Amino acid sequence: MTITPERMTHLKRLEAESIFIMREVAAEFKNPVMLYSIGKDSSVMLHLAIKAFYPSKPPFPFMHVNTTWKFREMIKFRDDTAARLGLNLISHTNQEGVANNINPFDHGSNVFTNIMKTDALKQALTEHGFDAAFGGARRDEEKSRAKERIFSFRTQNHGWDPKNQRPELWNLYNARVKPGESIRVFPISNWTELDIWQYILMENIPIVPLYFAKKRPVVERGGQLIMVDDERLPLLPGEVPEMKSVRFRTLGDYPLTAAVESEADTLEEIVAEMLVARTSERAGRMIDHDEAGSMEKKKREGYF
Amino acid sequence: MNAIVAEKMETQALIDYLASHEQKSLLRFLTCGSVDDGKSTLIGRLLYDTKLIFEDQLASIEKDSKKHGTVGDDIDLALLVDGLQAEREQGITIDVAYRFFTTDKRKFIVADTPGHEQYTRNMATGASNSDLAVILIDARKGILTQTRRHSFIVSLLGIKHVVLAVNKIDLMDYSQAVFDKIVADYKAFAADFGFETLQAIPMSARYGDNVLSRSEKMAWYDGPTLVEHLETVQIDQDLSDKPFRLQVQWVNRPDLNFRGFSGTIASGTIRPGDEIIVANSGKSSTLKSIVTYDGELPVAGAGQAVTLTLADEIDISRGDVLTGKEARPELSDQFQAHLIWMSDQELIPGRTLLIKIGAKTVSASVTEIKHKTDVNTFANLAAKTLKLNEVAVVNVALQEPVAFDTYADNHAMGAFIVIDRVTNLTLGAGMIDHGLRRATNVHWQALDVNKATRAAAKNQKPAVLWFTGLSGAGKSTIANLVEKKLLSLGHHTYLLDGDNVRHGLNKDLGFTDADRVENIRRVAEVSKLMVDAGLITLVSFISPFRAERQMAREMLADGEFIEIYVSTPLAVAEQRDVKGLYAKARAGEIKHFTGIDSPYEAPESQQLTLNTATQAPEQLAEKVVTYMIEHGLLGDGSDYMI
Structure with missing residues (x-):
């Protein structure tokens, strides 16, 4: 009997599409970078990059924009991963923000995110002269993301103009930029949250332990559970950290990322929980709640 | 789906569920229709009925429904999908949005595209990656001009499967007669579009009839619901049976011992031992291995992203097409194609553009617009230029031969995009109809007497000293002075200007943008011949567009093209008005006058700028000669004899 090619299931098709996009970027840009945010989407993106260029290593560096407010377990995971895979990892922090002690409590999540994430990212892109930056955003995350191109053009100021994006047909991506301009590339645009989890399960991809339920110290604020990851979290009058079995559906800065109560401590249980979930994952990210259309506004300013 | 899954799912049941989910296939489709047809409502309904709306999203829509909603106190499902703030406020969808939902049988990616005529390009974008189209019709209105337009574009992009969603049937009392009439009307005009399946479904997106659940109000309809049809329609996936094609994206070279060619198999199936031909060079080798991170494969087929190694060291680079021995792609530098123009900037035949086809980007130009097609009436019309959202059949000439198939045979091998090489914008998208062969192959003769010997x-x-600037800037005055100086230094020169070219060679051309492009193209070609003859050629033309000056630059060898910007403020040039042309242009007697009602694009990469407002022509001419001496252009030419 003749052996026939493997059937292209939806996950295989998504995987092949992402690999295709990464190879285009590696071939067409002078100085690309992959943004690595340590979360599950980044873990999948990194895994796909390893696959895309095998047996070569990914021909670009990885960059983490560190706000200094990440969970400690995330930083450990990041450093372990970089060492295990021999990655060229750049960590960038907005030093001006650090000098001014910009933090989410005194300045609010909007100002904090703007300075420590958006500005920091722009600084780093300019400093290194990157002409393409991979990001792990997905179109199913949020309404304004649903219209994002896979190759999203940014001006010299890193601005995004939703009305002035290039038409994107077939898999023919226009990668041409002038000096100073850049393209944000979203290779996992067409994946959904469920696809991500299934792929992690299928490929056995390592993820940060914070995704798994464990007894952790938390306080309840405005109906959301905030983990007391270090002593920098100012406790309000009457607040006493409690040990609860919690996990995170999305990861970011610990004071801005809410935990959910859960007993799910295996990948299978996480996926099961996901299947019955009644809130979308971004609900755990407080920056989206600040104002209507806030994601669109942040993106125009250069946020991922 | 989620509703079915119990709160506490048993692990084994979950593993079984995931295993079945892993085996799902993927269907990509687009929806076409306008806001009035209820398109966004339909997609909102699909997401809602397949339980992909989370509670927090629902809460946010309820809030928005009160603010922007158009359906009274009900939840406006359309708000779920109208993404960007600007369009939410205008109440129209202006861009392609992608939606995702899944059922027990398939995963779906929906391209939600706007239906108005001015958004033809967005619809084409959504259609380019879709296997099926859902064309919405308002049951109250029946077949409209836009229905014809949507069907035409869907067919143009090669989609073979169509669902005719006759929506708002609730407003027509769920009438079978209304439905039957619409279907008959549609079939009458869509007969020539080559659709392999055409499923008409009466539905009400607002109330959910025949979307996911069967309608109780239309017992007369015995066909599938929309979701049932989408889950089961057989999309032709025979790409693995077609001839083998792989467009090389990236040469994989981790060390000296490994050299692989990475790319996605566009069509066909390959196994180690197969003979592989490089379509572009005709060189051949044998497939040694199919490398992936998950191990070497015994066989690979269409859609798989792989890295191939060959038995022999042959020259292969990005953009080359690997193929089998039989049924090779065409290799040509000219083809006929259908082109959709997507830019505010008109397509002007003759202008040099970039074309990206597969992994290859080449210089090209549209040599002829054979005819454009009215997307509403399908009538073929004559055209000299193409505007935004126009569709035409064109001939394209490429700077070098590329390997391609017709779009009908192989989408990946026959599709291309058009890019502006100055602004880098994507201007259009094309689908190759067939290759063209020149009647006679004109090969350059390698002559014993060549440019170098003539120059020596x-x-x-x-x-070429290319003087560009506004009318009346002083280009010809300075160019004349420069030529005199060069002549007195013993050099051989020639001056091309409006007077000696427009009256002879180019007397058939006017002053429209298209004619200006052709004018400069001819001048550039003539100056190239003059350079070949060994002359120092002075060109004095307004040459208002960057693209054409860039074209002239690229026709010549490095360092041969010297762009000289004769810079004069418009007010000064107009005040001089030596030939009285500005006065006539202001009076409306001359149309398309540069600086008045036609643009001048100042150079960005010129070698010299001559400011006539601050220096006299004599000084400026001296500056040009000095530049030439400093850059070794007036030497003895001996180092040109390489």
Whole structure:
């Protein structure tokens, strides 16, 4: 009997599409970078990059924009991963923000995110002269993301103009930029949250332990559970950290990322929980709640 | 789906569920229709009925429904999908949005595209990656002009499967007669579109009839619901049976011992031991291995992203097409194609553009617009230029031959995009109909007497001094002075200007943008011949567009093209008005006058700028000669004899 090619299931098709996009970027840009945010989407993106260029290593560096407010377990995971895979990892922090002690409590999540994430990212892109930056955003995350191109053009100021994006047909991506301009590339645009989890399960991809339920110290604020990851979290009058079995559906800065109560401590249980979930994952990210259309506004300013 | 899954799912049941989910296939489709047809409502309904709306999203829509909603106190499902703030406020969808939902049988990616005529390009974008189209019709209105347009574009992009969603049937009392009439009307005009399946479904997106659940109000309809049809329609996936094609994206070279060619198999199936031909060079080798991170494969087929190694070291680079021995792609530098123009900037035949086809980007130009097609009436019309959202059949000439198939045979091998090489914008998208062969193959003769020998005989280096600037800037005055100086230094020169070219060679051309492009193209070609003859050629033309000056630059060898910007403020040039042309243009007697009602694009990469407002022509001419001496252009030419 003749052996026939493997059937292209939806996950295989998504995987092949992402690999295709990464190879285009590696071939067409002078100085690309992959943004690595340590979360599950980044873990999948990194895994796909390893696959895309095998047996070569990914021909670009990885960059983490560190706000200094990440969970400690995330930083450990990041450093372990970089060492295990021999990655060229750049960590960038907005030093001006650090000098001014910009933090989410005194300045609010909007100002904090703007300075420590958006500005920091722009600084780093300019400093290194990157002409393409991979990001792990997905179109199913949020309404304004649903219209994002896979190759999203940014001006010299890193601005995004939703009305002035290039038409994107077939898999023919226009990668041409002038000096100073850049393209944000979203290779996992067409994946959904469920696809991500299934792929992690299928490929056995390592993820940060914070995704798994464990007894952790938390306080309840405005109906959301905030983990007391270090002593920098100012406790309000009457607040006493409690040990609860919690996990995170999305990861970011610990004071801005809410935990959910859960007993799910295996990948299978996480996926099961996901299947019955009644809130979308971004609900755990407080920056989206600040104002209507806030994601669109942040993106125009250069946020991922 | 989620509703079915119990709160506490048993692990084994979950593993079984995931295993079945892993085996799902993927269907990509687009929805076409306008806001009035209820398109966004339909997609909102699909997401809602397949339980992909989370509670927090629902809460946010309820809030928005009160603010922007159009359906009274009900939840406006359309708000779920109208993404960007600007369009939410305008109440129209202006861009392609992608939606995702899944059922027990398939995963779906929906391209939600706007239906108005001015958004033809967005619809084409959504259609380019879709296997099926859902064309919405308002049951109250029946077949409209836009239905014809949507069907035409869907067919143009090669989609073979169509669902005719006759929506708002609730407003027509769920009438079978209304439905039957619409279907008959549609079939009458869509007969020539080559759709392999056409499923008409009466539905009400607002109330959910025949979307996911069967309608109780239309017992007369015995066909599938929309979701049932989408889950089961057989999309032709025979790409693995077609001839083998792989467009090389990236040469994989981790060390000296490994050299692989990475790319996605566009069509066909390959196994180690197969003979592989490089379509572009005709060189051949044998497939040694199919490398992936998950191990070497015994066989690979269409859609798989792989890295191939070959038995022999042959020259292969990005953009080359690997193919089998039989049924090779066409290799040509000319083809006929259908082109959709997507830019505010008109397509002007003759202008040099970039074309990206597969992994290859080449210089090209549209040599002829054979005819454009009215997307509403399908009538073929004559055209000299193409505007935004127009569709035409064109001939394209490429700077070098590329390997391609017709779009009908193989989408990946026959599709291309058009890119502006100055602004880098994507201007259009094309689908190759067939290759064209030149009646006679004109090959350059390798002559014993060539540019270098001719230049040496004249003891100079040939070059083009290209003077550009507004009418009345002083280009010809300065160019004349420069030519006199060069002549007195013993050089051989020639001056091309409006007077000696427009009255003869180019007397058939006017002053429209298209004619200006052709004018400069001819002048550039003539100056190239003059350089080949070994002359220092002075060109004095307004040449208002960057693209054409860039084209002239690229026709010549490095360092041969010297762009000289004769810079004069419009007010000064107009005040001089030596020939009285500005006065006539202001009076409306001359149309398309540069600086008045036609743009001048100042150079960005010129070698010299001559400011006539601050210096006299004599000084400026001296500056040009000095530049030439400093850059070794007036040497003895001996180093040109390489």
